[in-house]
Amino acid sequence: MSARLFLFGDDIDTDQLAPGQYMKGGIDELTAHCLEGVRPDFAGSVRSGDILVAGKNFGMGSSREQAAEALKKLGLAAVIARSFAGIFYRNAINLGLPVLIAPNLPDLEDGASAALDLDAGTLTLVDSGQVISLEPLPENLKALLADGGLVPHLKKRFSRERHKEHGQCA
Amino acid sequence: MTTPTTLAQKILARASGRSHVAPGEVVTCAVDLAMIHDSGGPRRVEPILQDLGVGLFDRNKVVLISDHFVPGDTDEGARILELTRAWAKERQVAFHDGEGICHVVLPEKGHLKPGMLVVGGDSHSPTGGAFGAYMFGVGATEMAGVLATGEIWLKVPQTILIEWQNRLSDGVTAKDIMLALCGKLGMDGGQYQAVEYTGEAIRALSMQERMTLSNMAAELGGQAGLIAPDETTIAFLEKAGADLGSLDWASLKTDADAPVLSHHVFDAASLVPQVAAPHSPANSGPVTDAPGTPIQVAYLGACTGAKYEDLKNAAAILKGKTVASGVELLVAPSSAQDQSRAARDGILGTLEEAGAKLLPNACGICAGYGAHRLGEDVTCISSTARNFKGRMGANSSKVWLGSPFTVAASAVTGRISDPRPFLSEGAAR
Numbered sequence: 001m002s003a004r005l006f007l008f009g010d011d012i013d014t015d016q017l018a019p020g021q022y023m024k025g026g027i028d029e030l031t032a033h034c035l036e037g038v039r040p041d042f043a044g045s046v047r048s049g050d051i052l053v054a055g056k057n058f059g060m061g062s063s064r065e066q067a068a069e070a071l072k073k074l075g076l077a078a079v080i081a082r083s084f085a086g087i088f089y090r091n092a093i094n095l096g097l098p099v100l101i102a103p104n105l106p107d108l109e110d111g112a113s114a115a116l117d118l119d120a121g122t123l124t125l126v127d128s129g130q131v132i133s134l135e136p137l138p139e140n141l142k143a144l145l146a147d148g149g150l151v152p153h154l155k156k157r158f159s160r161e162r163h164k165e166h167g168q169c170a
Numbered sequence: 171m172t173t174p175t176t177l178a179q180k181i182l183a184r185a186s187g188r189s190h191v192a193p194g195e196v197v198t199c200a201v202d203l204a205m206i207h208d209s210g211g212p213r214r215v216e217p218i219l220q221d222l223g224v225g226l227f228d229r230n231k232v233v234l235i236s237d238h239f240v241p242g243d244t245d246e247g248a249r250i251l252e253l254t255r256a257w258a259k260e261r262q263v264a265f266h267d268g269e270g271i272c273h274v275v276l277p278e279k280g281h282l283k284p285g286m287l288v289v290g291g292d293s294h295s296p297t298g299g300a301f302g303a304y305m306f307g308v309g310a311t312e313m314a315g316v317l318a319t320g321e322i323w324l325k326v327p328q329t330i331l332i333e334w335q336n337r338l339s340d341g342v343t344a345k346d347i348m349l350a351l352c353g354k355l356g357m358d359g360g361q362y363q364a365v366e367y368t369g370e371a372i373r374a375l376s377m378q379e380r381m382t383l384s385n386m387a388a389e390l391g392g393q394a395g396l397i398a399p400d401e402t403t404i405a406f407l408e409k410a411g412a413d414l415g416s417l418d419w420a421s422l423k424t425d426a427d428a429p430v431l432s433h434h435v436f437d438a439a440s441l442v443p444q445v446a447a448p449h450s451p452a453n454s455g456p457v458t459d460a461p462g463t464p465i466q467v468a469y470l471g472a473c474t475g476a477k478y479e480d481l482k483n484a485a486a487i488l489k490g491k492t493v494a495s496g497v498e499l500l501v502a503p504s505s506a507q508d509q510s511r512a513a514r515d516g517i518l519g520t521l522e523e524a525g526a527k528l529l530p531n532a533c534g535i536c537a538g539y540g541a542h543r544l545g546e547d548v549t550c551i552s553s554t555a556r557n558f559k560g561r562m563g564a565n566s567s568k569v570w571l572g573s574p575f576t577v578a579a580s581a582v583t584g585r586i587s588d589p590r591p592f593l594s595e596g597a598a599r
Contacts, residue, residue: 013561016559020561024250025246061558062293062537063307063309064309065309065311068309085362087308090309140323149311150315151314155222
């Protein structure tokens, strides 16, 4: 299944992703204003399964995880960037939003169709057939993403631990 | 002979229960302290803890500080503060309510110690690195995980050594160092590694000035912003009531021959006051090269820009002066403790006589909160850490960054100004 690419530049910050003035509201309100400062139509035009592609240092700034949560809420399949700010990167994985580093990202066309293969770590452009390779995720983060994020991952861990305790009691 | 290691490696080896850790290794660390605030704290972590069906890993290792929605001047803000207070009571954690901004209150109340592994629910958490603690920021879900397990994973960082030789000149501060570094290294220059500040100029700085350096490691994109503890650190912490016990703080340093990712050397003596143009701290350069852009708001606030010494520096400029007509000077002291000290020393009086308007000890407009958010097309000079588009108000507002000296001088002239002529004028009086 192919997705549409939404292109952004370098240094997209968390105040663009989750503007401070809407922080006291809920995630739905924040999501509606996600990235409106750089691309006013973004929240309205992005569809489930689409992919955001950006330059370097994506998600710099605040630790507010609503920045990643809003993108997940919009249904993005993944964010691909030349590099990510550290806290945003951790937040995205913790929320189950795939974030992939492509240091040598070629120039792409906004709105182009592409197919993402998370397991293979590739993004294939439908029109040209060009294959862009993405940096593989570290093993510990693969496990987190496979579980759907940190909360389901911890639930699994706690349930394992409880079983073990019961096992020992028996 | 043991392998030479960095300060970051030493702290993370201890926290992960190993004799040695190497850069690039993924390790699980025991968390010595977790700091949360009213925005990313209870309202966000409690639902996750409930979902997980667990409580706090250790209530004695959790500190809650309200600073984002203080003073609760909107219905929603007031509701969030109420929820925060109820949570503090129920969970029985240390709670500092309306006493100031978390990064300033945490060390001021003696919660930090050199060598600790500390997680903070805010991006400016690297501030704790000024005390030789490995402190870094995380989002709310990750914080909930920490509160549930007392653990966090880290990729052992490489160290980027930033050395400032010689001493800063009069009128030049830690904020100028950081704006210069943002310009030179860029906002991803820290590569999410450990930034460590060293050199004569750093050792000569007070703790509050060092906190500005560590705080803005966030603007460099570093995970942590470390400064090895010395006598200055220990004196501050003892005064703050930290229980240092038999801590061998002198061993907490980067060994001379430890491998580092890079080592940058700068001359502090030749640094002049810096300003960063809208909309990035990396748009920085000497104030002497900046156009004298007219301003309507001068803001002294936030965790990097309104501590006691920041207020004192601003007062040195504003003594006997008044703010230019058409300019609003807003002052939000970083903590209640710093505010009382400034009041006792006559600093607050000087600021108010010059025309400053005093705001609550909170994050305020730096984080986009409160009634004083910048309006359409307003130009502001601010002593805060970031000037992203729309962060402090309308998308059309423009924020310049500068030191408290520079903000004060600009408030007097009504345009972005070099503070040094004011200081030499003061010295001549």
